[in-house]
Amino acid sequence: MSTKVDTTPIARQKRNRFLLQAACIAVSLFMLIPIYLISLAALSSRASLNEFPLSLLPTNLSVETLTGFLGATGIFGALGNSLIVGAGTLILAALIGVPAGYALARFSFRGKDPYQLFLLFTRALPIVVLSVPLARLFLTVDIYDTTYAVILLHTALALPTTILISASVFLSVPIDVEEAARLFGCSPLGAFGRVVLPMALPGLAAASIFTFVMSWNEVLGASILTLDHRTLPAQVLSSLSDSPLAYRFAGGFALVIPSIIFIALMRRYLTNMWGSTIR
Amino acid sequence: MVVEAPPTPAATVAPPRHRKIPPAVLLIGPSVVFMALLLGWPVVQGVLQAFKDDQGFTLEFVNRMVQDPYFWPAVRNTLLLIVVMIPLQFALAIAMALMLRSNPRLHKVHFFIWAIPLALSDLAAGLVWLAIFNDRGYLNSALSWFGLQGISWLAYDNQTSMFICVLIAELWRATSLVLIIVVAGLQGIPKDYDEAAQVFGATFWQRLRHVTLPLLKPSLQVALILRTILAFQTFAVAQALTGQNFPLVVGETYRWYTGLQNPNVAAALALVILVVSMVTSIFYLRALRDKNQGGLR
Numbered sequence: 001m002s003t004k005v006d007t008t009p010i011a012r013q014k015r016n017r018f019l020l021q022a023a024c025i026a027v028s029l030f031m032l033i034p035i036y037l038i039s040l041a042a043l044s045s046r047a048s049l050n051e052f053p054l055s056l057l058p059t060n061l062s063v064e065t066l067t068g069f070l071g072a073t074g075i076f077g078a079l080g081n082s083l084i085v086g087a088g089t090l091i092l093a094a095l096i097g098v099p100a101g102y103a104l105a106r107f108s109f110r111g112k113d114p115y116q117l118f119l120l121f122t123r124a125l126p127i128v129v130l131s132v133p134l135a136r137l138f139l140t141v142d143i144y145d146t147t148y149a150v151i152l153l154h155t156a157l158a159l160p161t162t163i164l165i166s167a168s169v170f171l172s173v174p175i176d177v178e179e180a181a182r183l184f185g186c187s188p189l190g191a192f193g194r195v196v197l198p199m200a201l202p203g204l205a206a207a208s209i210f211t212f213v214m215s216w217n218e219v220l221g222a223s224i225l226t227l228d229h230r231t232l233p234a235q236v237l238s239s240l241s242d243s244p245l246a247y248r249f250a251g252g253f254a255l256v257i258p259s260i261i262f263i264a265l266m267r268r269y270l271t272n273m274w275g276s277t278i279r
Numbered sequence: 280m281v282v283e284a285p286p287t288p289a290a291t292v293a294p295p296r297h298r299k300i301p302p303a304v305l306l307i308g309p310s311v312v313f314m315a316l317l318l319g320w321p322v323v324q325g326v327l328q329a330f331k332d333d334q335g336f337t338l339e340f341v342n343r344m345v346q347d348p349y350f351w352p353a354v355r356n357t358l359l360l361i362v363v364m365i366p367l368q369f370a371l372a373i374a375m376a377l378m379l380r381s382n383p384r385l386h387k388v389h390f391f392i393w394a395i396p397l398a399l400s401d402l403a404a405g406l407v408w409l410a411i412f413n414d415r416g417y418l419n420s421a422l423s424w425f426g427l428q429g430i431s432w433l434a435y436d437n438q439t440s441m442f443i444c445v446l447i448a449e450l451w452r453a454t455s456l457v458l459i460i461v462v463a464g465l466q467g468i469p470k471d472y473d474e475a476a477q478v479f480g481a482t483f484w485q486r487l488r489h490v491t492l493p494l495l496k497p498s499l500q501v502a503l504i505l506r507t508i509l510a511f512q513t514f515a516v517a518q519a520l521t522g523q524n525f526p527l528v529v530g531e532t533y534r535w536y537t538g539l540q541n542p543n544v545a546a547a548l549a550l551v552i553l554v555v556s557m558v559t560s561i562f563y564l565r566a567l568r569d570k571n572q573g574g575l576r
Contacts, residue, residue, distance in 0.1 A: 053420035103306035133324035217400035252406025259398030
């Protein structure tokens with residue numbers, strides 16, 4: 001007597017697997033195709049960008065558009081400003097934020113709960129609200145239109161996130177190792193520097209990259225706080241209305257490429273950024 | 280709104296194992312001072328700037344803001360964008376996170392690709408999609424390769440297609456933030472619950488509705504608040520795609536400040552954003568908490 005095996009569940013599972021793969025590929029294509037097209041546009045010659053219909057394949061590659069963009073007035077300086085502001089923000093936010101994060105993770109003190117609530121609240125503060133009054137303040141203390149002004153604004157914006165992330169990073173370093181270091185005669189600072197910091201460093205580095213990305217991308221505050229010392233996004237934004245399409249495409253490309261590198265650098269920590277923040 | 284720095288008295292409550300009083304004040308202090316100066320103070324100044332001129336209290340700037348022909352379209356566009364985008368974005372992000380959880384082939388590569396827009400500014404997203412949607416861009420080119428007539432997607436008289444273009448660009452850029460938070464939330468949920476429900480014969484939709492989503496609620500709450508507040512601040516994407524043709528409230532702030540050189544009206548507009556963000560956050564917190572309390576039905 002032959003038993004008939006019901007294969008429908010297996011067939012269904014196979015079909016579901018296939019649909020799952022197809023859906024994943026579809027989403028990836030949706031994410032990648034625009035990046036491919038902006039790269040294509042930025043790497044096409046000016047003449048081929050004026051043709052219609054545009055070729056969808058890289059048939060006519062040239063660096064003419066990109067070099068034209070990089071050679072445009074202000075772009076090189078803006079690139080430098082962006083790097084200065086990003087690095088400055090990263091350092092200042094780490095100097096102020098990491099100790100606070102350590103305190104949140106290790107000590108209990110009065111006012112801890114209000115402090116954490118305050119941090120969550122400041123995270124919700126829109127950039128516009130800060131930029132306009134800060135512009136006036138910076139005018140009076142004479143640092144308007146400098147990279148310092150933008151660094152201060154970006155640090156203020158990044159600080160709550162830096163504190164919360166570094167607190168969660170320090171929480172993941174077991175307190176036992178710190179106590180062991182103290183038992184063997186380390187000072188509190190020594191125990192922090194020799195034991196805790198090395199263990200926390202990868203997480204803190206990821207948090208710093210996050211800060212840098214935020215600063216690199218921030219458009220509005222930087223455009224309001226500066227006139228001649230613009231960061232790259234602010235420079236692109238301010239020259240948007242009176243620039244040819246090729247310039248805008250090259251600008252878009254210049255803003256997209258770093259983000260791919262950033263994500264590649266911190267891909268291991270992407271989910272940690274949000275997962276274990278203390279509430 | 281006055282944000283008072285929380286009091287940081289001498290750290291009296293120390294874990295007993297530390298013999299010395301921990302220097303929490305020293306560690307926390309700089310951040311409190313810094314944020315009070317650069318976050319608290321500007322908010323107070325912003326309110327003053329919007330409601331005060333040389334003579335004293337005035338509503339002149341608010342009136343000018345409201346009477347500007349771009350103001351109400353900007354408010355309408357901002358709200359419309361949020362109302363349409365947030366549900367789409369969350370549905371998409373949850374679907375993507377669930378897809379990743381069922382371990383498709385190359386799921387690490389997919390996750391990396393889906394996370395790339397996380398590090399993109401809305402200006403960059405606008406420029407990227409400008410290459411696609413402009414009159415002689417890649418979308419119309421692709422259509423014409425198929426022998427179809429293109430459309431001026433970003434033309435002034437085509438409000439609907441303009442809205443859809445901005446919507447797609449924002450969906451492309453900002454869904455990854457929600458995705459990351461949801462993925463992180465899913466990692467914190469043991470698979471046992473889902474498997475138990477499966478053993479008892481729950482269908483996929485039942486498991487999603489009664490097991491996964493309730494457990495995800497804290498993450499979804501964080502994502503909702505964060506994403507909505509960020510969505511209120513969207514402007515460069517519309518600026519890059521349409522110029523002035525699709526006004527958004529923050530874009531108006533930028534225009535009043537840089538173009539029209541009027542910081543007071545700009546401050547008033549910024550306050551609109553602040554108030555609306557606050558109200559929405561409180562609404563979300565309350566709405567999700569109420570459901571929690573009645574969740575045992």
